[in-house]
Amino acid sequence: MREFSVNSGFLYALTGAVIIFVLAQSLFFLIKAARRARQLGMQKGVVGKTIASSALFTVAPAVAILLGVITLSSFLGLPLPWLRLSVLGALTYELPAATTTAGVIGIPTGVPVTDPAAFSAIAWVMTLGIIPGILLVLFGLKKIQSGLTSIKRKDEKWSSIFMDSLFMGMVSAFSGLLFADVRLGLPGLIPLAVALVSAVIMGVCGVLIKVCKVKWLEQYALPLSMLGAMAASIPLTALLA
């Protein structure tokens, strides 16, 4: 049996292969969509601005994902969490999957795994526990999309309301979440206060865009609101915690 380490070169090589795959798929669809945008007569600037604003928007959540990699690395090493959080996963799933399996096997989660069979069991559970969603995409997406097209064909106005309702479902669930800790007193108000700061910055951006005609801000209003509110959360936490 080969000597095992959670940070072995073999695991880094596996991770590297997966990272290259993800980059290749993303580049493939980016180029395909950019070409289609040109065929549809969309302005070249729109594509460039979408790329730039999406990149800026991604910075803070991506750093949070990196923190997730660091959290799991004390237990699983760097390559496996890096791989899992770059493909399909999210920390909200990977952490319970890893710790549940560790609990079943009876190994601690505060120190690196030394038993390759335990590590392999964790890798299998992390993979198999999240596979049905992507299987449904593979086999069912075309049917789902044709169902949506049929709604649109029957009643275009309702189709538009249908989409807005789906958006509001997501926005309302996460907005409701802001109220989950309010019973805890002042510290429980921190998420609500941070969201309010973000909303106010967004409102100011809206005024600048519509009244002062600062057009470039359209693409960057949400990333700026998010980063501004994250910065504000530091003094707000000091004040309310």
Add this chain to the structure above:
Amino acid sequence: MKRSYNDSVHFYGRIWTALAITMLLMVPLAISVYYDAWPQLTHVFRGLLGVAPIYWTVGIIEVLTFAPMLGTAGTYLSFVTGNLTSLKVPCALNAMEAAKVSANSEEGEVISTIAIASSSIVTTLIIAAGVLLLGYLQPVLESPVLTPAFDNIMPALIGGLAVVYISKNWKIAAAPMAFMVILFLLIPALASSVSVLVPVGALVALGASRILYKKGIL
């Protein structure tokens, strides 16, 4: 015969997704083969029993809820690259809003795809750079000063997003917002299962919207 853009996206999307699933399954298989370390089936089964009932359900619900928002290529791509609720979905919504295109138009499909692809590339590069520079970055990222900022990413994101969508669609927003606020006030423990509540919010919004639409209010 030349395929339409949508057919072509499905064709290539299925190929990429099938490859991704194969590759994902190859990872634990390669670990088991390389180290000759096959896990006990009972360990895998009992581990799965702890997470699969929730995450298989959430995974399926996420496809049904997010696929209409993300478009065809956006769905194929984001379900491979992951981190949907905290990153890919808001990123796509923000891009479509800024470009003033609707999610159920071809322009929306294109903008959503560009946003998700860009976000995936940037995420991958940031994590890679972060791992390579971990020695330098870890003390900064884990410093107590910055902890509140990373703890509050979701509120910081949802505040800006909510103000845009609620101001545009307040009639649609009223019922699901009231429902969710009351629900979380009454049962704070639901905070750990917010992903499951996204489709619940969508169903409440759809039900209320249908009534308002039939009455001619929308």
